[in-house]
Each structure stands twice: as structure tokens, then as C-alpha cells.
């Protein structure tokens with residue numbers, strides 16, 4: 001007997017999801033059409049393609065806020081991504097939107113992030129013609145760069161990825177969830193990491209914020225998620241209530257002032273920017289130095305390719321290449 005699990009799942013979606021959800025059978029499809037899978041829906045397949053991608057594994061060694069952190073418990077870009085996915089799926093399921101689509105967008109949203117977090121992004125934005133924005137780079141990773149040909153994902157996942165930040169709105173509600181889930185995740189876990197790192201004390205968060213959102217990490221996440229669900233139930237748009245949104249944005253400003261742009265963070269940021277800038281110049285104008293330093297030889301066709309290469313690096317790899325290129329090596333005993 002031939003069982004088609006995908007068809008069963010698609011029928012279930014049709015029966016149980018909200019009229020605002022994207023049904024996987026109604027996807028606008030891929031740049032290169034694929035024969036459909038007997039097990040997975042189109043969006044489940046996209047999620048799997050992302051999880052198996054090398055750029056996904058590299059998120060493990062990319063900075064969230066704290067550069068190349070040595071403590072075991074600081075977030076990385078990978079654990080951030082997993083927290084976004086968990087928050088987004090909770091919201092999607094509650095609103096009866098397509099959880100698989102939501103998950104795929106969440107897992108892919110930061111694939112284009114540079115080494116050294118926003119410091120790396122800021123410096124590439126300064127030096128690349130046309131600028132550099134991580135959300136556009138995430139799209140570039142899944143459309144062009146990964147494996148040399150991209151991942152051939154569905155239109156809905158690509159739309160959600162490129163619109164998770166910046167001015168534009170995702171066209172699907174599943175995509176709109178990611179923009180909020182990303183914020184909910186990073187504001188809260190960055191507070192947690194900043195307290196862990198002794199950069200701020202939990203009591204420095206304003207009384208007003210704590211009253212509105214809660215005293216603890218989990219209370220605040222719960223408040224925000226619950227608010228999104230309550231405010232978006234049976235609506236054609238995913239949003240927070242003005243009151244909670246305002247409190248969240250106040251927390252965000254607090255984080256900018258006390259953590260993201262604090263003197264401690266700034267000092268490290270300058271070093272990280274220096275590394276990225278130096279690598280960029282070297283790759284573009286003196287690629288022969290890579291060979292001289294015993295690194296694999298690379299040739300770049302121009303700025304864009306250098307930018308792609310650097311954006312794909314992990315913190316650790318960028319530091320390693322910089323060290324090989326510019327730090328004196330100790331004498332090696334040869335016998």
C-alpha cells in the first residue's frame with residue numbers, strides 16, 4: 001500500500017489552520033520546481049534544507065552580542081536562532097498559522113550574519129559598495145551562496161527571511177511573526193547574558209518595565225508572547241499591543257544605552273572592526289598573502305565576493321586567519 005504522508009498533512013492543514021495561514025500546498029513555489037516529497041510538505045522540506053546547510057552550522061561560532069565568548073552559557077547566533085524558532089512556533093501554533101513555515105523562516109533568518117555580530121555588519125556596510133545588511137545577506141545565502149547554488153527554497157520562506165528586519169513587512173503572517181519573535185528573543189536573552197557578564201544588574205531595568213513586563217526572564221518572555229497572541233488572534237496582521245510594544249522598546253533602548261553601545265562593548269567593537277577591515281583589504285588587494293601565510297589560496301572576482309566570503313566567516317575563523325596573516329609566528333624547532 002502506498003501511503004502519502006505529505007498529502008495527509010496537507011489535508012490536515014486545510015482542516016485545522018486559520019484562514020490567514022499559508023497552506024503548504026498553496027506555496028508560490030521554488031525558482032527550480034522540485035518533484036514533491038511523499039513525507040514532507042514544501043515548508044518542512046525547506047526547514048530541513050536549512051538545518052543541513054553549512055552556513056547553519058557556522059552560526060554556532062558567530063557572535064550574538066559578546067564577541068567569541070569563553071563562558072559556556074552565553075548565547076551564540078545559533079542558540080539565538082533556536083530561541084527565535086521556539087518563540088515563533090509557540091505564537092504560530094496558538095494563532096493556528098503554519099508552524100512549519102514559521103520554523104523554516106526562523107531557522108534561516110540570520111544565516112547571513114557576519115562574524116562579530118553587528119560590529120562586523122556595520123563595518124561591511126561602510127566598506128561595501130551598495131552597503132551591507134544581514135537580512136539581505138541571509139537571502140543571498142539561501143538563493144545563491146550556500147553550496148555554490150543556494151538552497152532553492154519556497155518563495156514564502158525567502159520573503160520571511162529578507163523581511164525579518166528592516167523597513168519592509170513580510171507578506172505572510174508567518175513571516176511577520178519572525179520579526180517580533182526575533183526582538184522578543186534577543187532583548188530578553190541579551191539582558192540575561194549582560195547580567196551574567198556583570199555588564200548590568202537586573203535591578204537597573206526600570207520599575208515601570210518590570211511592572212509591565214515582569215521581574216524575571218521567563219515572565220517577560222511570557223508577557224510578550226501572550227500579548228502578541230492575544231492581539232493577533234483572528235487578525236489579518238501579527239502585532240503587539242501598543243502598551244507592551246512600548247515597554248519592549250523601552251527595554252531595547254535601555255539595552256542600547258547600557259550594553260550594545262557601552263564603553264566595554266565599544267572597545268571590543270573597534271578591534272573586531274579592525275580585523276574585518278584588514279581582512280577585506282588583504283583579500284581584495286593582496287590575496288597572495290594568504291598563500292604566503294600557508295592558508296588556502298583564494299582568488300576573488302571583486303568586492304562582492306570578498307564581502308560574501310568575510311560575511312560567511314565565524315568569529316573564530318576570522319581571528320585565526322587574521323592571526324596567521326599578521327601575527328609573528330614562534331620559531332618552530334626542526335630536527
Ligand code: MG
Nearest residue numbers: 084109110182
Ligand atoms: Mg535574529
